[in-house]
Amino acid sequence: MINFFDKVLSYPQFCRQFTCGDSLITVFNCPVEARLMQQKFAGIWSKYNYIFYVLQGRKTWHTPHGVFECESGSCLFVRKGASIVEQFNEEGFCVVLFFIPDDFLCETLKTKSKPINRNNKKFSPIIPLNTSETLKSFFVSMFSYFSENQEPDQSLIELKFKELVLMLADNSNNAELLAYFCSLIQEPQSVSLQRIMEDNFCYNLRMEEYAVLCNRSLSAFKRDFKKHFNNTPGKWLLEKRLQHAHHLLQYSGKNVNEAAFESGFENTSHFSRSFKERFGYSPLTAKTALSN
Numbered sequence: 001m002i003n004f005f006d007k008v009l010s011y012p013q014f015c016r017q018f019t020c021g022d023s024l025i026t027v028f029n030c031p032v033e034a035r036l037m038q039q040k041f042a043g044i045w046s047k048y049n050y051i052f053y054v055l056q057g058r059k060t061w062h063t064p065h066g067v068f069e070c071e072s073g074s075c076l077f078v079r080k081g082a083s084i085v086e087q088f089n090e091e092g093f094c095v096v097l098f099f100i101p102d103d104f105l106c107e108t109l110k111t112k113s114k115p116i117n118r119n120n121k122k123f124s125p126i127i128p129l130n131t132s133e134t135l136k137s138f139f140v141s142m143f144s145y146f147s148e149n150q151e152p153d154q155s156l157i158e159l160k161f162k163e164l165v166l167m168l169a170d171n172s173n174n175a176e177l178l179a180y181f182c183s184l185i186q187e188p189q190s191v192s193l194q195r196i197m198e199d200n201f202c203y204n205l206r207m208e209e210y211a212v213l214c215n216r217s218l219s220a221f222k223r224d225f226k227k228h229f230n231n232t233p234g235k236w237l238l239e240k241r242l243q244h245a246h247h248l249l250q251y252s253g254k255n256v257n258e259a260a261f262e263s264g265f266e267n268t269s270h271f272s273r274s275f276k277e278r279f280g281y282s283p284l285t286a287k288t289a290l291s292n
Contacts, residue, residue, distance in 0.1 A: 001043040045082035057093035060086040082203035130173035
C-alpha cells in the first residue's frame with residue numbers, strides 16, 4: 001500500500017509544505033498529469049491522522065465501514081490507518097491538508113478550558129466534519145501563508161494546528177469526531193490496539209506498518225497482540241481476511257478478484273488456496289453456490 005504521508009512529501013513541486021514537529025500542513029494541488037496514484041483504485045495508509053478541505057475535484061474513500069464521498073467544499077477527518085481511494089481521472093484534486101499525530105491531538109485537547117463531554121457516538125475510520133463558516137474561514141485564511149515567499153515562524157504554524165484542533169473540538173455538531181477525541185485521551189492501549197486491528201485487518205499492510213499504527217515497536221506489537229488476542233498477528237489476520245472475503249462473496253455480489261483485493265490479499269492464487277484450505281471449497285464454488 002502507498003504511504004500517503006511519504007507520498008505527499010515526495011511532491012514538493014506541486015505543493016508548499018510547512019512542518020511543525022511531526023505534523024505537516026500543505027496546500028496540495030494534484031493536476032491530472034501529476035497524480036499521487038495512477039490507478040483508478042489505490043490503497044493508501046497513514047501513520048498520522050489527517051484533515052483535508054477540498055478546494056477542487058472529488059475522490060471517494062472506501063472502507064469496510066462505508067463509502068465516503070468528498071468534493072469541493074467538503075471536509076473530512078481521516079483517522080490513522082488505511083483505506084481504498086477511488087480517483088476520477090477527468091479532474092485534478094486540490095486540497096488544504098493537515099497531518100496531525102495522536103500525541104499532538106491529545107496535548108492540544110488537554111488545554112481546553114472546558115473538557116470534551118463524552119458521548120456514546122460510534123466513530124468510523126473516516127469522519128465527515130461540519131463545514132461551519134468558521135471552519136471555512138480558517139482554511140481560506142491559510143492561503144495568505146502559502147502565497148508569501150517567507151516561511152512562517154514554527155511557533156505560528158503550531159498555533160494554527162492548535163487552532164484547527166480546538167475549533168473542531170468546540171463544535172458540538174462534530175459528535176462523531178468528539179467521540180474519537182475522547183477515546184484518544186481515555187482509552188487503554190489494549191483497546192486502542194484492538195480498534196486499530198479491527199479497522200485495518202482487510203488491508204495489505206506489512207506487520208511493521210501495523211506496529212507503527214499501534215505506536216509500538218515490532219517486537220512489542222507482537223507481544224501485546226498475543227497477550228490480547230491469544231493468537232499471533234499473522235494467524236489472526238488470515239482468519240479475519242478469509243471470513244471477510246467469504247462474507248463478500250456471499251452477500252455483496254463481489255467476484256473472486258474483488259473479494260480477494262478488498263480482504264487484503266495481494267495474490268489471487270494465494271487467496272484461493274487459503275480459502276479452500278479454510279472452508280473446504282473454492283471461492284468460485286462459494287460464489288456459484290450463492291448464484292444458484
